[in-house]
Amino acid sequence: MKLKTNQNSMQFKHVLLFTLILGLFGFQSGHSQTKKDSKPxxxxxxxxxxxxxxxxxxxxxxxxxxxxxxxxxxxxxxxxxxxxxxxxxxxxxxxxxxxxxxxxxxxxxxxxxxxxxxxxxxxxxxxxxxxxxxxxxxxxxxxxxxxxxxxxxxxxxxxxxxxxxxxxxxxxxxxxxxxxxxxxxxxxxxxxxxxxxxxxxxxxxxxxxxxxxxxxxxxxxxxxxxxxxxxxxxxxxxxxxxxxxxxxxxxxxxxxxxxxxxxxxxxxxxxxxxxxxxxxxxxxxxxxxxxxxxxxxxxxxxxxxxxxxxxxxxxxxxxxxxxxxxxxxxxxxxxxxxxxxxxxxxxxxxxxxxxxxxxxxxxxxxxxxxxxxxxxxxxxxxxxxxxxxxxxxxxxxxxxxxTLPIIQVWGPQATHCLTVMDDRFKYVYWYYKDEAENMYPTEELFDIKNDPYEMVNLANQTKYKSKLTYMRKLYDKQLNHWKTEGVKYNGYEKYGALFKRALN
Ligand SMILES: [Ca+2]
CATH class of the missing domain: 3.40.720.10 (Alkaline Phosphatase, subunit A)
Structure with a gap:
């Protein structure tokens, strides 16, 4: 409801009273949400x-x-x-x-x-x-x-x-x-x-x-x-x-x-x-x-x-x-x-x-x-x-x-891993070692842009050596953030050591 600024006060009071009565009986002018319309x-x-x-x-x-x-x-x-x-x-x-x-x-x-x-x-x-x-x-x-x-x-x-x-x-x-x-x-x-x-x-x-x-x-x-x-x-x-x-x-x-x-x-x-x-x-x-x-x-x-x-x-x-x-x-x-x-x-x-x-x-x-x-x-x-x-x-x-991490510390220890991504690649580090089961710390590197189904692990390909180095740096930075900013309870403190890269 628009009001001209030069209206006399009597007119204004009448309009105000009318508006109040409408409000009391629950009438709305147009659709509601008039109080804070700027907020979506x-x-x-x-x-x-x-x-x-x-x-x-x-x-x-x-x-x-x-x-x-x-x-x-x-x-x-x-x-x-x-x-x-x-x-x-x-x-x-x-x-x-x-x-x-x-x-x-x-x-x-x-x-x-x-x-x-x-x-x-x-x-x-x-x-x-x-x-x-x-x-x-x-x-x-x-x-x-x-x-x-x-x-x-x-x-x-x-x-x-x-x-x-x-x-x-x-x-x-x-x-x-x-x-x-x-x-x-x-x-x-x-x-x-x-x-x-x-x-x-x-x-x-x-x-x-x-x-x-x-x-x-x-x-x-x-x-x-x-x-x-x-x-x-x-x-x-x-x-x-x-x-x-x-x-x-x-x-x-x-x-x-x-x-x-x-x-x-x-x-x-x-x-x-x-x-x-x-x-x-x-x-x-x-x-x-x-x-x-x-x-x-x-x-x-x-x-x-x-x-x-x-x-x-x-x-x-x-x-x-x-x-x-x-x-x-x-x-x-x-x-x-x-x-x-x-x-x-x-x-x-x-x-x-x-x-x-x-x-x-x-x-x-x-x-x-x-x-x-x-x-x-x-x-x-x-x-x-x-x-x-x-x-x-x-x-x-x-x-x-x-960059963005993916954290996985749920379920069997062997499946725990830390992942980092950039705008194209994904790097996964699996820390778990069990010689009897033939399991050793493992790195995976995927080119998500060209290989969205993750069919080829590039971590051991010479061509991707510099990319691997770059992703390792992102990973180390993420792990450092975990160590300094992570909670020191509920079993999260041990991962600073567990996820420390054993591969160079
Ligand atoms: Ca779910």
Whole structure:
């Protein structure tokens, strides 16, 4: 409602009174969110175990993700986005706090996130900045200061949210099993759609209150157990999935022996990737779970349009880690190879002009946190390892980081390794030695640009000697950062010595 500055005071008082009455009865002029219109809303959709190879924009020819495709066509897709730890619990702590695992101190086998790290998480900082913050789905880690201590996931964090629809532990695909989501169970028995419905209610409330919001939707899908929504049983009924060029045991023979010492290796057979019919069935169900996510995201996007706030709402879509689906003879995630650690990332800022852009600039899960703060106008704490991706959204031809690590210190010791990447290469160092098993410290060097399926280890090729030297320097620098900045509890302090390179 516009007012001329030269109006007399009587007219002004009448208008003011009228406006107050409208306000009392809940009328709004135009769409709401008039108080802090300069602040965009933010929705962060985060899936669980979704490989990069699950969408057309990221190279899959047969998957159906119409709403994600729509996001990609309205924003920027990141083709080299990695989780700095490729497993649920650690990755969720990374993305909430903007810090690497050795600074969060949080992973399975290690411990919970400290209250100090949580105090600079994006939900806490956004709430302080006047945002309504909501959460639905799998939170995945607990918060406590008892080193190695454990508590129910989300029970501390939930007090920092205006809406909480989180579930503990691995959560369930049955909506009714999440006590915070029970009211959605009848209409949306599968939790994937229920998270969409809960998000819509939170968004509606925020708009009614005229407050900017940040909704985090952490889907359980497509994580196991394999329980897709039966509503979508027909989507991939007769579809035949292609295999990536690095599919199968033979394609992993050149990799470090240490990589086969964890549960990822037996799962190739246990989960049926080794036979054509069971492989196809696994891929159909896996992608059906992702189709459910796509549908749920579509529900939310439609509501944004209805409320006319789609032009002022930033959308971020990514996943907590990748998934092997048989690549190199592996199942599951954890390992630093592309299918394990790389995921889709799409960012849509409807206010800027770049649409349907793809970039190969290096980005990591820790960068999402700084990005959310950047869009909200909140300064990024110095303790963060992540950098805002916003400059890349506005200019996809630039870079925000020269290097990014992948940390793997979960599961059997033999599989522990530290990885560094630059804008083209990936270097992995496996420290573990067992002469009886014929295992020795091993280096791997991959040219991700020319060999995206990691079929050739270049570490021993003379031609790449100077590149190897350069990557070793990046590695040493990363390890030094671990030694000086890493937490001194939860079992992280020993890696300064364990990961010291024994090869020169
Ligand atoms: Ca996961």
């Amino acid at each position: 809303n933010i929705i962060f959709f985060f899936t669980d175990d979704q490989s990069y190879d699950t969408m057309k924009d990221f190279g899959n020819k047969v998957t159906q993700t119409p709403n994600l495709d729509d996001l990609a066509s309205n924003g920027v897709s990141f083709l080299r986005h990695y989780n700095t730890t490729a497993i649920c619990m650690a990755s969720r702590a990374n993305v909430m706090t903007g810090q690497y695992e050795y600074k969060t101190g949080c992973n399975f086998d290690h411990g919970s996130l400290g209250t100090k790290q949580w105090s600079t998480s994006y939900p806490v900082l956004l709430k302080k900045a006047g945002y309504r913050v909501g959460f639905a789905g799998k939170f995945g880690f607990s918060i406590s200061d008892t080193n190695g201590g454990w508590g129910e996931e989300g029970e501390v964090a939930k007090h920092d949210f205006d809406f909480w629809g989180g579930g503990s532990h691995q959560t369930s695909y049955k909506t009714k099993e999440n006590k915070y989501m029970v009211k959605y169970a009848e209409a949306y028995p599968h939790s994937t759609r229920a998270y969409g419905a809960a998000s819509i209610d939170f968004i509606n409330e925020s708009v009614e209150k005229g407050e900017p919001f940040c909704m985090s939707v952490f889907f359980k899908a497509p994580h196991r157990p394999v329980q897709p929504d039966p509503m979508f049983d027909d989507v991939y009924k007769d579809v035949v999935f292609d295999k990536l060029p690095n599919y199968g045991r033979k394609a992993g023979e050149h990799l470090a022996k240490q990589s086969r010492m964890g549960r990822q290796y037996p799962r190739f057979v246990e989960w049926g990737y080794d036979k054509e019919d069971t492989y196809q069935e696994a891929l159909r169900k896996y992608n059906q779970l992702i189709y459910g996510v796509d549908y749920s995201i579509g529900m939310v996007l439609e509501q944004l349009k209805k409320l006319k706030i789609d032009g002022n709402t930033i959308i971020i879509f990514s996943s907590d880690n990748g998934y092997f689906n048989g690549s190199h003879g592996f199942g599951s995630k954890v390992l630093p190879y592309e299918e394990g650690a790389r995921t889709p990332l799409i960012i849509v800022d409807p206010r800027q002009k770049n649409k349907a852009i793809k970039t190969s600039a290096l980005t990591g899960n820790v960068d999402i946190t700084a990005t959310i703060l950047d869009y909200a106008g909140v300064s990024v704490p110095e303790i963060y390892d992540g950098k805002s991706i916003r400059p890349l959204v506005e200019n996809p031809n630039t870079q925000i980081r020269a």
